[in-house]
Every structure is written in C-alpha cells, then in structure tokens.
Amino acid sequence: xxxxxxxxxxxxxxxxxxxxxxxxxxxxxxxxxxxxxxxxxxxxxxxxxxxxxxxxxxxxxxxxxxxxxxxxxxxxxxxxxxxxxxxxxxxxxxxxxxxxxxxxxxxxxxxxxxxxxxxxxxxxxxxxxxxxxxxxxxxxxxxxxxxxxxxxxxxxxxxxxxxxxxxxxxxxxxxxxxxxxxxxxxxxxxxxxxxxxxxxxxxxxxxxxxxxxxxxxxxxxxxxxxxxxxxxxxxxxxxxxxxxxxxxxxxxxxxxxxxxxxxxxxxxxxxxxxxxxxxxxxx
Amino acid sequence: xxxxxxxxxxxxxxxxxxxxxxxxxxxxxxxxxxxxxxxxxxxxxxxxxxxxxxxxxxxxxxxxxxxxxxxxxxxxxxxxxxxxxxxxxxxxxxxxxxxxxxxxxxxxxxxxxxxxxxxxxxxxxxxxxxxxxxxxxxxxxxxxxxxxxxxxxxxxxxxxxxxxxxxxxxxxxxxxxxxxxxxxxxxxxxxxxxxxxxxxxxxxxxxxxxxxxxxxxxxxxxxxxxxxxxxxxxxxxxxxxxxxxxxxxxxxxxxxxxxxxxxxxxxxxxxxxxxxxxxxxxxxxxxxxxxxxxxxxxxxxxxxxxxxxxxxxxxxxxxxxxx
Numbered sequence: 001x002x003x004x005x006x007x008x009x010x011x012x013x014x015x016x017x018x019x020x021x022x023x024x025x026x027x028x029x030x031x032x033x034x035x036x037x038x039x040x041x042x043x044x045x046x047x048x049x050x051x052x053x054x055x056x057x058x059x060x061x062x063x064x065x066x067x068x069x070x071x072x073x074x075x076x077x078x079x080x081x082x083x084x085x086x087x088x089x090x091x092x093x094x095x096x097x098x099x100x101x102x103x104x105x106x107x108x109x110x111x112x113x114x115x116x117x118x119x120x121x122x123x124x125x126x127x128x129x130x131x132x133x134x135x136x137x138x139x140x141x142x143x144x145x146x147x148x149x150x151x152x153x154x155x156x157x158x159x160x161x162x163x164x165x166x167x168x169x170x171x172x173x174x175x176x177x178x179x180x181x182x183x184x185x186x187x188x189x190x191x192x193x194x195x196x197x198x199x200x201x202x203x204x205x206x207x208x209x210x211x212x213x214x215x216x217x218x219x220x221x222x223x224x225x226x227x228x229x230x231x232x233x234x235x236x237x238x239x240x241x242x243x244x245x246x247x248x249x250x251x252x253x254x255x256x257x258x259x260x261x262x263x264x265x266x267x268x269x270x271x272x273x274x275x276x277x278x279x280x281x282x283x
Numbered sequence: 284x285x286x287x288x289x290x291x292x293x294x295x296x297x298x299x300x301x302x303x304x305x306x307x308x309x310x311x312x313x314x315x316x317x318x319x320x321x322x323x324x325x326x327x328x329x330x331x332x333x334x335x336x337x338x339x340x341x342x343x344x345x346x347x348x349x350x351x352x353x354x355x356x357x358x359x360x361x362x363x364x365x366x367x368x369x370x371x372x373x374x375x376x377x378x379x380x381x382x383x384x385x386x387x388x389x390x391x392x393x394x395x396x397x398x399x400x401x402x403x404x405x406x407x408x409x410x411x412x413x414x415x416x417x418x419x420x421x422x423x424x425x426x427x428x429x430x431x432x433x434x435x436x437x438x439x440x441x442x443x444x445x446x447x448x449x450x451x452x453x454x455x456x457x458x459x460x461x462x463x464x465x466x467x468x469x470x471x472x473x474x475x476x477x478x479x480x481x482x483x484x485x486x487x488x489x490x491x492x493x494x495x496x497x498x499x500x501x502x503x504x505x506x507x508x509x510x511x512x513x514x515x516x517x518x519x520x521x522x523x524x525x526x527x528x529x530x531x532x533x534x535x536x537x538x539x540x541x542x543x544x545x546x547x548x549x550x551x552x553x554x555x556x557x558x559x560x561x562x563x564x565x566x567x568x569x570x571x572x573x574x575x576x577x578x579x580x581x582x583x584x585x586x587x588x589x590x591x592x593x594x595x596x597x598x599x600x601x602x603x604x605x606x
Binding site for chain 1: 310311312313314317320443446447456457546547
C-alpha cells in the first residue's frame, strides 16, 4: 500500500494546492481534548496531522509547545498514551496521513523497538525525530531504516543556512545527503536553533533561496520530496506566501493553534481561523 | 598549593567523538553537526595552547582554588579514613570559561545553586565576559540577585523556569543551540550535551586525576583500599575513579535511599533519574555505566561515615567530598 502522505502530496500537486500540517498535543485516554483537536483539523481539510509525544526536555520547542508538553507530563501522559491516541485517530481517520514528533531520548526510554511497533500499530505515515542524526551519523541505530522498512517515512530537516551551503563544502555534502535520504516530506526550518514559536513576519528573503536551492538539488538527484516550511507561521497570509512566494509545498504549524488554546479560546472559535489557514494553501 | 601548569595541561588529546550512551552525549539534528564539528576542531587546538592554560589559571586564581589537600578523618572499624574536597566544579568551569574567552563566545550557564552561580559570574567577569544565565525557579524569585546580574550587563532568564519547566539546563542549552555560532554551553553539574561537550567536560577534570595519582603514590604508597565518592550527579565520582584505571582500589559510590529509580531521558541524554525526597536527581551516564559493568559498587547510605560503618573495608580509604 502506498504511503498516505505520498498519495496526498500527489493529489495536492495535481490541484496546484499546498499542504497544511498542524500539530496536535496529546492527553490521556479517552483523549477528550486531543481527539477534538484532531477532529477539527480533519474537518477543515488538513492534509496531514502531527501528533506530539510529550518529553521532559523539549529543547527545540518554544513557549507554546513547551506549555503543552508540561501540561501533558503533569497529567501523566506517557508515550504509551500517545501511541494509543495515534491508534484511536487512525481508526477514526483511516485515510488521513498521520505523523508523530518526538526526540530521540524518549524513543530510547520507551524502547526503539516498542516505538517502531507503536507506529506500525497506528499505521503512521511519518516519524519526525529531529535530533536523530540519520544522515550525518549514517543511521547509527538503524532507526530510520527500520521505520522505512515498515513504510513509515523518516522526516528529514534542513535549515535555511544549510540549504544555501556553497558547493564543495562539508555542509554542501551533508545537504546533498539529506536530500537524497528524504522521503514523505522534508522540513525547511528557518528559526535560529530550530526552536519553535510564532513569528510576526515570514522571512521570505531567507526561505525563498533555500527552497529554490533544495528544489534544484532534488531535480539533480531525480527526487521530488515535498518541502514543508516550519518557521512560526501564524497567519493565512504567511501560509499563502510560504507556498506562492517562497515556493514551498506546504506549511507545518503548532504554536499558532496552541497559543489560542492556551489563551482559553474554544475549538469552535479556533476552527474558522484554522480553516482560513487551510484555505490559504489553495489560493 | 596552587594548580600548576602541569596539573591543568591536557596532555592527552581529547577524544571528541563520544557517542550517545555511556558518556552522556546527546544527539543533535543533522544540520547542526557541521557547526559542532567545527567547534570540536577548534577546541582540540585551543585546549593545548598556552593562552588557554593561562586563562584557566586566572580563573582558578580568582576563585582562590588550590590543589586540594588530604586530611585524616579517623578510623571507622578497620578503615583508616582520609578525605579530600573535589575540585571538579572549578576545574570544569575554568576550562569552559577559558574556551569561551578565546573563542569570544557567550558562556551559557544553568544556575540552581547560588554559590556556584557566584563562582561562575565572578570568573566570567574577571575574564571580561558577558554571560547568559538561566535561573531555576527558586533563584528566579531572588529579585536582588536578578537585578544585580542584569545591571552588570548579563543576559538573565528568570521567567522560563517559573512559567515552564523548572529546568535551567534546558534553557541554558536552548540558548546555546539558538546562538550556536556565538554562545558556549557550560555543562558543569551534569556531563551533558552533544559532541564535543561530554568529552571536553571529562578532559577538564583530568587535573583531579593527576592530583589523586600524586596523592596515592606519595601519601598512600599506592596502597589505597577504597575510594568513596558521592553519586549525584556523579561527575566528581567519575573524575576520581578515573585515576584508578589500573589499580586494585575498590571504587564505591554513595547515595541516600531513593523513592524510585527509572531509566529516563534528561538533558537529551539517556540516563537514570532518581527521586530523593522532593527532588529528582540526574545521574551521570558514565557512573550508571560503571555500575552496570561492575567497576563501581553502588552503596546506599545518608553519608560516608554511615556507609563505611556498614562495610567491611580494611586499610586506607579516601573519601571525595563534594559532588
């Protein structure tokens, strides 16, 4: 069976449409809050949903996402709870591409084999573990290969700095390796240090040459991995510009929705905003 | 006696390729690896220069740190007990601050102990460095302390540990990674961080190994029956045990009883977390590894005296005070 993400991106490309990939925090069974959020994301037409597994050292997360992580840990949410949530979401949305985000430490704490089998049980489409050195250390624990052998994409991250590395440098070699190993989609990260959080303006001047360079190299290697911008996007205009001005294939966002949830806004109130973000991928 | 050039000179080329695992190295995303490799390459060159040694000596002098001396405690059962204060904290601190000064980077420090914070700030200021400090919840509430640091031109984070995770190490590391070309993480209390930090931390403690080797030879005629050190976080213990790589001395870590002991991820490293009283404590991964391999005995007691009283040790015993 083809990976749902691959199918979804093929459809999006034929419709000249970008992807919206929002992030859902997790809670404990019966997942009252998180399933409501995932339902909302599905209703507005999200192209994939990322489900976060809480960690106690979220060093690439900004304030909004850390707040979610902290709340989840205080509620006692464990990786086992998060995998159960993924299974529940999968049962309800058999065709919706699902990805999960976590860090390598908790993967090892939970057990790499348990982690992979949890992803298999929920029929996840991609795993985003940003701190696993899949390319620079040549898949040291065979984690990436194991996931891919199970039809689960391992998400590759590229920063805007790395994307414009001059030819002949070590950075360029790494960039080429990352592109060649990419699958599902590839994250283009614009923040310093990769730390998440909403931004007032989209750094088009930084993102555009980075995306163009990666697309050029993808062409060179006969690869067509969609590029998803991650840079604190929080408005429909930023979504639109990421796709139409920057040339990305979609956007991923977490803090924009999380900040509203944490400010006490109801999902009914947030839904039109979330819908406007998805609509901006079509214009 | 002051630390001499010989006692802080790193004769051994640091092994800057420690992996995630027993030494505590954490993984970082692929795009960060070239920058960290560059930092490692520069650090290897710098730690062997005269300029680096002079910078370290300046820090040790301003902190008035001398080579620790042995004092006799007395006899406990059949053991003749001596003690020595661990100099590991100032040794590591002086290493990172000297490196930050030469690299012209902002040292990034996690503070949960006011005395250690004072040592860090005084040393950095002596070298003319402005610093980033993440304060834990308790220190964040000390308004005068925060104001003093800000007034001195330092960058102080006194909100995150109050509003989010009460974990200054998280924010000190995050500051470093967000300013990866201009900042330098200073992992003093936990041997944590990505390549090359665990290796650098280990190297900076080698002065203590040399002191112990000297003491063992001169004062104990190399006949030391046991070496006891505190387990939390274990940086001093590991530094002390290293001098015994080829000797028959029994190595013992001492820790109070704990509520739970779990494998966990902390500071991005895979290690053990124990809960003692109300506090969760993080163990140095290398110490955990040495328990698992049987190189070090794990003993539970509230203090060294109680530990020794409960054990059958004959001969000379050295207790390393300070964690």
